[in-house]
Amino acid sequence: xxxxxxxxxxxxVSLVVVLLDTNPFFWSSSSLSFSQFLSHVLAFxxxxxxxxxxxxxxxxxxxxxxxxYVFDSSSDLNRSFENGRMPVMCSSLLQKxxxxxxxxxxxxxxxxEGKVKSSLFSGSxxxxxxxxxxxxxxxxxxxxxxxxxLQGSPDGPEQYVAIMNAIFSAQRSSVPIxxxxxxxxxxxxxxxxxxxxxxxxxxxxxxxxxxQYLMTIFATDLHSRSFIHLPKxxxxxxxxxxxxxxxxxxxxxxxxxxxxxxxxxxxKCSTCGSVxxxxxxxxxSASDKKRKTPET
Amino acid sequence: xxxxxxxxxxxxxxxIKDPGTPGTLRMTFEKILFVPHNPKSAGKLDVEFRYIxxxxxxxxxxxxxPWLNLTNNQNGIFxxxxxxYSDLQECRDFVGKVLAKGGEVSEKPTxxxxxxxxxxxxxxxxxxxxxxxxxxxxxxxxxxxxxxxTETEFWATRKKxxxxxxxxxxxxxxxxxxxxxxxxxxxxxGRTNKVTFNLTPEVILQIFAEKPAVHRAFLSYVPNKMSExxxxxxxxxxxxxxxxxxxxxxxxxxxxxxxxxxFLKQDDILASEARKKIRRVDxxxxxxxxxGDDYTHLPDHGILREGSKEMTESQNELYKRSxxxxxxxxxxxxxxxxxxxxxxxxxxxxxxxxxxxxxKSSNKGESDGDTSRERLDRLSRMTExxxxxxxxxxxxxxxxxxxxxxxxxxxxxxxxxxSGDALGExxxxxxxxxxxxxxxxLRESISSIKAMGLKxxxxxxxxxxxxxxxxxxxxxxxxxxxxxxxxxSVLDRLPRKTKEELLxxxxxxxxxxxxxxxxxPITTTYLYVKVNRLKDAMSNIYxxxxxxxGSVPSELRHQVSLLVRPMHxxxxxxxxxxxxxMQKRSAQSGERPNGYV
Numbered sequence: 001x002x003x004x005x006x007x008x009x010x011x012x013v014s015l016v017v018v019l020l021d022t023n024p025f026f027w028s029s030s031s032l033s034f035s036q037f038l039s040h041v042l043a044f045x046x047x048x049x050x051x052x053x054x055x056x057x058x059x060x061x062x063x064x065x066x067x068x069y070v071f072d073s074s075s076d077l078n079r080s081f082e083n084g085r086m087p088v089m090c091s092s093l094l095q096k097x098x099x100x101x102x103x104x105x106x107x108x109x110x111x112x113e114g115k116v117k118s119s120l121f122s123g124s125x126x127x128x129x130x131x132x133x134x135x136x137x138x139x140x141x142x143x144x145x146x147x148x149x150l151q152g153s154p155d156g157p158e159q160y161v162a163i164m165n166a167i168f169s170a171q172r173s174s175v176p177i178x179x180x181x182x183x184x185x186x187x188x189x190x191x192x193x194x195x196x197x198x199x200x201x202x203x204x205x206x207x208x209x210x211x212q213y214l215m216t217i218f219a220t221d222l223h224s225r226s227f228i229h230l231p232k233x234x235x236x237x238x239x240x241x242x243x244x245x246x247x248x249x250x251x252x253x254x255x256x257x258x259x260x261x262x263x264x265x266x267x268k269c270s271t272c273g274s275v276x277x278x279x280x281x282x283x284x285s286a287s288d289k290k291r292k293t294p295e296t
Numbered sequence: 297x298x299x300x301x302x303x304x305x306x307x308x309x310x311x312i313k314d315p316g317t318p319g320t321l322r323m324t325f326e327k328i329l330f331v332p333h334n335p336k337s338a339g340k341l342d343v344e345f346r347y348i349x350x351x352x353x354x355x356x357x358x359x360x361x362p363w364l365n366l367t368n369n370q371n372g373i374f375x376x377x378x379x380x381y382s383d384l385q386e387c388r389d390f391v392g393k394v395l396a397k398g399g400e401v402s403e404k405p406t407x408x409x410x411x412x413x414x415x416x417x418x419x420x421x422x423x424x425x426x427x428x429x430x431x432x433x434x435x436x437x438x439x440x441x442x443x444x445x446t447e448t449e450f451w452a453t454r455k456k457x458x459x460x461x462x463x464x465x466x467x468x469x470x471x472x473x474x475x476x477x478x479x480x481x482x483x484x485x486g487r488t489n490k491v492t493f494n495l496t497p498e499v500i501l502q503i504f505a506e507k508p509a510v511h512r513a514f515l516s517y518v519p520n521k522m523s524e525x526x527x528x529x530x531x532x533x534x535x536x537x538x539x540x541x542x543x544x545x546x547x548x549x550x551x552x553x554x555x556x557x558x559f560l561k562q563d564d565i566l567a568s569e570a571r572k573k574i575r576r577v578d579x580x581x582x583x584x585x586x587x588g589d590d591y592t593h594l595p596d597h598g599i600l601r602e603g604s605k606e607m608t609e610s611q612n613e614l615y616k617r618s619x620x621x622x623x624x625x626x627x628x629x630x631x632x633x634x635x636x637x638x639x640x641x642x643x644x645x646x647x648x649x650x651x652x653x654x655x656k657s658s659n660k661g662e663s664d665g666d667t668s669r670e671r672l673d674r675l676s677r678m679t680e681x682x683x684x685x686x687x688x689x690x691x692x693x694x695x696x697x698x699x700x701x702x703x704x705x706x707x708x709x710x711x712x713x714x715s716g717d718a719l720g721e722x723x724x725x726x727x728x729x730x731x732x733x734x735x736x737x738l739r740e741s742i743s744s745i746k747a748m749g750l751k752x753x754x755x756x757x758x759x760x761x762x763x764x765x766x767x768x769x770x771x772x773x774x775x776x777x778x779x780x781x782x783x784x785s786v787l788d789r790l791p792r793k794t795k796e797e798l799l800x801x802x803x804x805x806x807x808x809x810x811x812x813x814x815x816x817p818i819t820t821t822y823l824y825v826k827v828n829r830l831k832d833a834m835s836n837i838y839x840x841x842x843x844x845x846g847s848v849p850s851e852l853r854h855q856v857s858l859l860v861r862p863m864h865x866x867x868x869x870x871x872x873x874x875x876x877x878m879q880k881r882s883a884q885s886g887e888r889p890n891g892y893v
Contacts, residue, residue: 024734027741034741039751086749098742105735209763211755216767231771251869 011223015056015135015143016048017128020070021182022061022101023153025117030152032182032207040211041150042090048219049073049089056143058131059093061100062124062151064117065107069127070096118156121149121189125166125177132175144222145175146199152182155189160241167193176200178218182207188248191233200230243271301325302390304383308332308341309375316377323390328366330376341374351391353384364388421461422451434800435807444833449811449826472502472630476622493532500643503531504650505629508565513558514647524643534559566625787859790852797844798859801837805863808834812870818877831874834867 020041027034045057059071071093125147132145147170170177176199179190186203194201204213220228242249242263253262258272268275301324307316308330319332328348330341352365362384366374378384426433439445451458483492504511510531518527534556537545549556787795812830815823841860848856 022738024731024738028734028737034738035745036751038741038745039754042750043754090750091746094742094746098739101735101739101742105731108731108735204763205766206759206763209755209759212760212763213767216764229771231767232774 010052010054012221013052013054013143014048014221015058015132015145017058017060017131017145017147018045019121019124019128019147019149019151020059020061021119021121021149021151021153022097022104023064023117023119024101025064026119026153026183030182032210037182037210038094040214042086042093043211044214044219045071045073045093046087046089047215051219051221054143058128060124060127061097062119062121063100063104064119065104066100067120067124067127068100068103069131070100117153118159119151119153120159121151121153121156122159122162122166125149125163125170129166129170129173129175132173136173146222147175147177148218149177149179149190149193150182151179151187151190154183154185155187157241160189163189163193167196171197174198176222180204180213180218182210195233201233202231302387304387305379306330306383306387307377309377310373312375314375316375321376321387323387328374343368343374348391351388353388364391366391417462418458421458425454425457425461431800431803435804438804439807439833444808444829445811453810471633472505473498474630476626493528493535495528497643497646501646501650502629504647505632506625508569508654509558509561511647511650512565514643515651518644530556531559790848790856794844794848794856798856801841801844802863805834805837805866808837809866809870812874816873816877827874831871834870837867838864 018041027037045059048057049055055073057071057073058069061068061070071089073089128147132147135142135145167177170193175197177193177197178199179187179194179201181187181190181201181203191201193199200217202213202217204210217230220230240249240252240261241247242252243260244262244264244266247263249261249263253265254260255262255269255272255274255276257274258269260269260271262269266276301322303320303322305318306321307318308321309316317332317334319330319334322329322331327342327344332340347368348366351367354360354363362378362381364376364378364384364387366376368374376387378387426436436450440447440450483494504514514527518524522530530553533549537549787798790798808830812827812834815827815830818824818827841863845853845856845860
């Protein structure tokens with residue numbers, strides 16, 4: 001897309017990368033049906049595009065086995081699916097979403113029972129960050145990017161490290177991560193992501209009014225956030241999870257070489273392989289006791 | 297700091313000429329009080345120590361009376377004359393203590409710890425660190441001076457800071473000057489026939505380094521045969537003779553005076569050293585160097601000049617010295633660097649130190665057998681023709697990168713167990729559905745929305761209104777309570793003094809906890825005593841925290857209690873652990889009757 005002449009470029013041009021949770025296991029058990037959810041979201045995306053002529057929207061589907069881009073408002077490849085019942089943008093998004101789901105199903109393999117059915121949030125987060133990096137390098141004039149996560153699936157503890165890495169790199173590049181959690185529990189990952197990167201996290205009480213939540217809270221561009229008040233969480237759950245069982249713990253053992261956290265005394269650190277010596281009276285031992293406290 | 301006050305008889309003078317008013321001087325930590333014996337005289341003085349800037353006093357050995365002179369901020373002076381010097385000493389120490397306590401670092405711990413010998417440099421480093429970092433100084437004052445932690449323990453965790461300070465000091469040794477200061481030109485007095493040479497310790501060191509024959513002569517002659525003064529006189533006589541370039545006279549004098557001859561002859565030590573150096577030249581570097589190249593000790597570099605008269609001057613050859621020789625020798629010495637690092641004042645010490653270092657370096661080079669073998673080794677290696685060699689594969693250590701899947705897979709297996717209960721409900725709902733079914737239902741939703749278009753209306757007006765209301769309410773409430781920015785800290789809204797106190801409490805609690813947890817498991821009585829001390833200090837913090845809560849206005853009290861809560865929890869956990877371990881100990885030593893610990 002040709003860059004607009006600079007006098008048209010205002011402060012509030014934004015690029016919103018939406019991470020859409022398409023985990024079928026979650027949606028089959030959610031109180032909000034997927035089609036209703038899609039209506040809210042599609043209307044919201046349309047609204048963002050009307051806020052400013054130069055706004056851009058990118059949608060990445062977070063599937064169960066894979067992630068993929070399903071929509072890019074700046075691309076000219078929106079095939080004309082003149083549907084009459086909905087704008088072109090929506091129909092092309094839906095088409096791509098369907099194709100993505102078919103591919104995702106084909107990738108599924110036999111899973112052991114009882115596994116946490118979490119979506120590949122870390123993957124889509126990384127894809128979003130890569131896209132944003134490309135936008136950063138596209139020239140001096142670019143919209144201000146932010147990431148919006150619409151997640152309902154529970155946190156997958158095996159993705160902890162990858163998600164934290166992605167969060168820190170978003171913080172480094174000053175990309176706020178907004179998150180809207182649609183599930184029943186609380187998502188510690190999303191809370192931490194929004195807190196660390198300076199985004200806003202919200203868990204809607206009333207899912208029927210999702211569109212209203214999205215418009216009130218998440219449609220604000222970054223420049224306006226300096227004077228528009230958005231809801232703040234009362235506290236963030238910062239407790240770490242131990243590396244052996246993934247329980248959140250308050251007090252534990254820490255390897256002094258790689259800082260991995262364990263809830264029980266181990267002979268050897270499982271991450272870096274360093275051997276823990278016996279605790280001496282004055283010589284520093286390899287594992288120290290440390291206390292972590294919740295914020296609230 | 298045993299005395300909290302000092303009382304002495306003294307006379308108070310406002311100026312030096314003033315005869316002084318006799319009276320009693322009493323000094324406490326806060327102020328100086330002087331009351332004259334005669335209540336009617338006007339010399340009463342009451343000054344707070346805050347205003348005292350500095351002190352001066354008369355020296356004990358001098359003939360002056362014992363006076364102590366205190367200056368205050370406005371440059372006024374107070375002079376006290378004491379009866380004797382010991383009184384003066386006491387008062388001086390006291391004033392010194394108070395002044396040091398006032399704004400600067402608290403004085404060095406005067407108690408000698410039996411288990412630690414501190415060097416002066418170490419003490420200096422610590423004091424410097426304390427001066428630079430006021431936070432550290434506060435902690436130090438709080439814990440070390442009140443006896444909760446010992447100096448050793450306090451600094452044990454801060455070794456990195458100390459090391460950084462120490463490494464800031466440069467450890468380079470100064471080299472020699474490149475100017476030839478050993479080539480001293482005398483100053484001549486026009487009127488008499490005397491010439492005066494100036495000799496400084498630096499020059500002496502250079503002379504010894506450049507002229508090993510002189511060095512050897514010094515070691516052997518002084519103080520047995522002649523005094524140092526005589527030695528240097530002879531040396532400079534030789535220098536003078538050289539400078540006149542009168543080799544015949546030089547030869548004549550050398551014949552008479554044996555010691556002088558040493559200075560006038562060529563330096564034979566240099567010659568032998570040069571020869572040794574030639575022998576050690578690596579033939580792979582310089583194939584042409586051989587013994588014939590040893591010329592630096594020869595006058596004129598051994599180059600025969602045209603028209604030089606050989607025969608007649610052969611006996612006087614020995615007594616000539618050329619400028620190029622001197623310059624080359626000086627350059628060689630400067631490049632070698634300073635071999636000794638001794639205080640330059642004592643010539644004899646310098647000479648001996650230099651001799652020792654030479655001995656060491658010659659011993660190193662001495663083991664000729666080894667060095668020549670080494671050289672032959674190197675020779676053979678350097679003259680290899682690489683093309684004709686076989687392949688030289690060294691044994692490689694195989695690269696071992698841990699498979700990251702190991703880590704992630706093992707976490708998953710653990711995660712299964714743990715997250716099972718949290719999501720029990722969801723599991724129940726899903727147990728009937730298979731993968732196909734769920735994907736199918738999702739695709740169905742998409743087709744339905746494609747067929748029917750977006751939901752109409754997207755959101756019902758009442759619902760929207762409700763949501764909007766609720767949001768606005770909650771936003772305004774939280775803004776009132778917590779502040780706009782999620783990352784803005786509650787601390788910033790507290791009064792500054794409270795904030796500082798809270799932060800200070802945090803750092804001191806962390807310090808105590810660090811030492812506390814590091815002492816477990818308790819294996820020696822020292823640790824046992826230390827843990828008890830730390831526990832007492834920790835229990836003292838609770839009332840202090842309560843005080844802070846009480847001092848804050850009521851609307852902020854809740855915030856402060858939220859901030860204080862983690863401190864409480866940390867302390868509680870520590871004290872709980874302490875009590876549990878105490879119980880275990882008393883249970884282990886079971887013979888003791890109830891009630892005794």
